Amino acid sequence: xxxxxxxxxxxxxxxxxxxxxxxxxxxxxxxxxxxxxxxxxxxxxxxxxxxxxxxxxxxxxxxxxxxxxxxxxxxxxxxxxxxxxxxxxxxxxxxxxxxxxxxxxxxxxxxxxxxxxxxxxxxxxxxxxxxxxxxxxxxxxxxxxxxxxxxxxxxxxxxxxxxxxxxxxxxxxxxxxxxxxxxxxxxxxxxxxxxxxxxxxxxxxxxxxxxxxxxxxxxxxxxxxxxxxxxxxxxxxxxxxxxxxxxxxxxxxxxxxxxxxxxxxxxxxxxxxxxxxxxxxxxxxxxxxxxxxxxxxxxxxxxxxx
Ligand code: CP
Numbered sequence: 001x002x003x004x005x006x007x008x009x010x011x012x013x014x015x016x017x018x019x020x021x022x023x024x025x026x027x028x029x030x031x032x033x034x035x036x037x038x039x040x041x042x043x044x045x046x047x048x049x050x051x052x053x054x055x056x057x058x059x060x061x062x063x064x065x066x067x068x069x070x071x072x073x074x075x076x077x078x079x080x081x082x083x084x085x086x087x088x089x090x091x092x093x094x095x096x097x098x099x100x101x102x103x104x105x106x107x108x109x110x111x112x113x114x115x116x117x118x119x120x121x122x123x124x125x126x127x128x129x130x131x132x133x134x135x136x137x138x139x140x141x142x143x144x145x146x147x148x149x150x151x152x153x154x155x156x157x158x159x160x161x162x163x164x165x166x167x168x169x170x171x172x173x174x175x176x177x178x179x180x181x182x183x184x185x186x187x188x189x190x191x192x193x194x195x196x197x198x199x200x201x202x203x204x205x206x207x208x209x210x211x212x213x214x215x216x217x218x219x220x221x222x223x224x225x226x227x228x229x230x231x232x233x234x235x236x237x238x239x240x241x242x243x244x245x246x247x248x249x250x251x252x253x254x255x256x257x258x259x260x261x262x263x264x265x266x267x268x269x270x271x272x273x274x275x276x277x278x279x280x281x282x283x284x285x286x287x288x289x290x291x292x293x294x295x296x297x298x299x300x301x302x303x304x305x306x
């Protein structure tokens with residue numbers, strides 16, 4: 001694996017290895033002696049984080065993970081404004097420049113679907129896709145799958161309900177494709193009709209034999225769920241008419257009475273108003289733990305790539 005561009009490139013065996021590595025990273029970070037050892041591992045290497053879209057979790061966990069692995073970090077937030085992209089430099093020219101600075105890896109988030117793959121073609125260093133438009137967010141879905149595996153100790157025969165803005169949310173696209181690599185999973189998509197999951201993802205599910213159904217209201221979707229994966233409206237990618245159409249998809253204590261005790265509630269975050277704050281106290285709510293897991297998964301990826 002040279003680059004991390006999408007979830008299609010990962011086999012279940014790769015994922016098993018990655019999750020073991022993430023567990024090792026977790027142990028090392030928790031142990032002062034082992035974390036010192038870790039901090040010497042990649043001393044002298046640097047990564048570059050190039051974010052053309054805002055981020056809290058993805059950028060900070062990559063940067064924190066790189067520092068814990070002993071690497072330096074060169075970063076720009078809002079790269080569209082603070083890099084020479086604002087003067088019209090293409091991503092290909094930017095990559096050719098970065099080749100001269102010998103980064104061990106470059107992490108890119110960009111609003112344009114597919115452009116991170118274009119960047120990879122011009123890069124000597126491994127490129128990690130930290131989210132490209134409404135395309136893919138592979139490292140998010142890797143940490144999502146890791147969170148599910150840590151809880152259930154399996155990735156097969158699960159019933160997953162994905163809700164919210166399935167049309168513009170890249171995390172649900174990537175996670176659905178990852179879940180299709182395991183047998184016996186069933187996905188229920190809950191969204192407004194104009195925000196439903198794209199046909200290309202449904203084709204991947206069909207090809208793998210992963211069953212799914214689509215609902216436009218929560219109704220009894222939670223009755224036999226193992227995982228509820230909720231998402232916000234991607235206002236930055238939405239027609240204002242659809243933003244106004246956000247109704248009936250807020251999770252609160254009343255809505256969750258129909259969810260089994262064994263289930264977990266996930267969200268890639270940030271949330272806006274689609275999960276009420278009262279749900280945070282529910283033992284099934286795992287979204288902050290999920291975000292924390294991102295550190296270990298991204299450390300494992302960086303360790304492998306560099
Ligand atoms: N889930 C996620 O990608 O969060 P950030 O936008 O804060 O990185």
